[in-house]
Amino acid sequence: METFELDELIHEQIKAFCQLGDEHLESGNFKAAIDQYNLAWELIPEPKNDWEAATWVLAAIGDACFQGEFFTSAKEALEYAMTCPDAVGNPFLHLRLGQVLYEKDETDRAADELMRAYMAAGDEIFDNDDPKYFAFLKTRAVI
Incomplete structure (x- = not known):
């Protein structure tokens, strides 16, 4: 691009x-x-x-x-x-999009975006936000 x-x-x-x-x-x-x-x-x-x-x-x-x-x-x-x-590949953008999708009950897409954030930046990316997002991701993937 x-x-x-x-x-x-x-x-x-x-x-x-x-x-x-x-x-x-x-x-x-x-x-x-x-x-x-x-x-x-x-x-x-x-x-x-x-x-x-x-x-x-x-x-x-x-x-x-x-x-x-x-x-x-x-x-x-x-x-x-x-x-x-x-x-694409920016951990913060994937995190925020995943969180928003979670809040809108688009859980499959939310899990995908949260996993992208996790894979790019590790679990530290979840440190400053509600722990529910990382807990949700753990229900969708072995972390």
């Missing part, structure tokens, strides 16, 4: 919106975080999934939606992220 580099000014604007989003996310203001990440998303040129920035902006949107329990929006963002550069 060919990837492109953004104009430096646009890249800096995207990073600034994402930094504000990160600050809102850290304070638990999920909707404000998502708003900032969406502003960053709007700056990415079409076709958006050609750009590396799309991967990390969608990861941020998906993460904020997951943490805010907006699971349908999280699923949409994370599934689209998987079409972007360097997404």
Whole structure:
């Protein structure tokens, strides 16, 4: 997959919106975080999934939606992220997508994504989240 580099000014604007989003996310203001990440998303040129920035902006949107329990929006963002550069194989993206799928009762796909995260990063990737996700994975695979 060919990837492109953004104009430096646009890249800096995207990073600034994402930094504000990160600050809102850290304070638990999920909707404000998502708003900032969406502003960053709007700056990415079409076709958006050609750009590396799309991967990390969608990861941020998906993460904020997951943490805010907006699971349908999280699923949409994370599934689209998987079409972007360097997404497949990214342990964090597989983890979040697996968690979202679990929450939406798509357990077969959830197990697959959680296993991808586990295989890429080990059980440590589950350390900062609810233990139910790793416990679920253990019901689907010998770990």
